[in-house]
Amino acid sequence: MTQQTKYNMVKDQITNWIASGKVKPGEKIYSENELVKMFGVSRHTVRQAVGELVHEGLLYREQGAGTFCSSTANLTSTPVQGERQFKPLASNGKNIGVITTYISDYIFPSIIKGIESYLTNQGYSLTFACTDNDIEKEKQCLQTMLDRNIDGLIVEPTKSSNFNPNLHYYLQLEQNNVPYLMINQFYSQLMPPHIIMDDEHGGFIATEHLIELGHEKIIGLFKTDDRQGVNRMQGFIRAFREHGLPFFPDMVLTYTTEEKDGSLIERLEKYFSSLSKPSAIVCYNDEMALQVLNMLRKLGLSVPEDVSIIGYDDSFLAEASDVKLTSVSHPKMDMGTEAAKWIVSAVENPSTNSYSKVYEPELIIRNSTASRLKVKEA
Structure with a gap:
């Protein structure tokens, strides 16, 4: 049985529970451990299946409480x-x-x-x-x-x-x-x-955390057709100013809604081919942080050993990978x-x-x- 088949099996069964009324809106579904034992699959497979159902709006997560069936299902x-x-x-x-x-x-x-x-x-x-x-x-x-x-x-x-x-x-x-x-x-x-949210302060505390860890060459990736991204970028720049760090060319890479799925990662990848590589990256959100994480892996770089990454929103994606993302809460x-x-x-x-x-x-x-x-x- 392939990994994809196992993933579909878990996802389809949970969907059937919702459709049949076995799990009703607002009710908690089985825990990760229970699903792992029930289906005989890995924790990664369970997280992948449940994560996609959250994406689709059939489930929702409450931090510290578990995963529940959504009324919007x-x-x-x-x-x-x-x-x-x-x-x-x-x-x-x-x-x-x-x-x-x-x-x-x-x-x-x-x-x-x-x-x-x-x-x-x-x-x-x-x-x-x-x-x-x-x-x-x-x-x-x-x-x-x-x-x-x-x-x-x-x-x-x-x-x-x-x-x-x-x-x-x-x-x-x-x-x-x-x-x-x-x-x-x-x-x-x-x-x-x-x-x-005070997104300017969110961008600031994310960047300051990296500065306090000793990073100086930090890149910021910000979406600029939404004010959230502009404000987070302002906080990023303020952290450099307040800590007296020098600014450098291309320390901020910006993108729009239409560019989020490809061109930014391509631009960032070219940056890592240069001699002067950044040691840390502040991302507009967790979704972008996961894309960056995957890019770094393809380049043979490890997180956080080679590069530190911070996301934003503390979404379920922050814990979807084996590398758990430091992230700003929403x-x-x-x-x-x-x-x-x-x-x-x-x-x-x-x-x-x-x-x-x-x-x-x-x-x-x-x-x-x-x-x-x-x-x-x-």
Whole structure:
């Protein structure tokens, strides 16, 4: 039996448990150890299967608690691109729109789980949609939400560092007295109610950690069509300034949404062919950090023995590989819950005005980073 067959066996069986109702929304699935014994496979195979189901939105993880069946696993597809609907058992007749850049990928299932859990408990129906971080798709999503006469909207901005041509849809929401809240970032032209992370500080503490480990030649990889990446880059540069380290050419490599799957890694690989190689890399997120990890392995370099890596978001990907990633925390489910609480308050109490909440990031240290001095001695 091949490794791929074993992986499919585990994934298909868990999917069947969900589809048949053996595992119900909100229920915890078997632990990694139990799944390993049950299927007679390796821990890596179990993690790969469960990780993909998390990606697809069928499962979600809660740190320290385990892996659970997602209520969004029962969402039904609608004819609108990237949209799903969910109705609670007891509805109050009100509908909240939720627009994110992605629905079933990366950290978004956990954010959506927080939103969905609170809103459905309050009797609200939900309409989910995703933009794939594409301005034209965001336009379509906003048009649909307005046509459906939603009572409130939670939205993650699309390409938030650029001017957005869809601002008039948000102004129309205001004219219609429909409250909306932005998460992860916000459009500065609107200054709407928002819940975000202090991404500048997150970039700073990630870089400072490497500096304190003795690294001086550190490269930063940042996505610049979202403000999160721009702010993380600012924190990266501030750490160099505050610690008096010299700047050097190409210490920052930037990319856009469209470039994340190939060209950046190719550029970085060429950098490692030079004589002056970096000893550490700060990545925009955990997804990019895993791509970097795979690239370094192909080049015959080890992490953290040759190069230290830091990710961002502390997603499930941070522990998906044998090298566990040092990463900056993201509140994920708690952010979703807080967003849902505010939108309910704004719908039920129209006098609710401006609001902002900023989460302070923390650095979760794992084994992808090491002291530069210890590496040299080894």
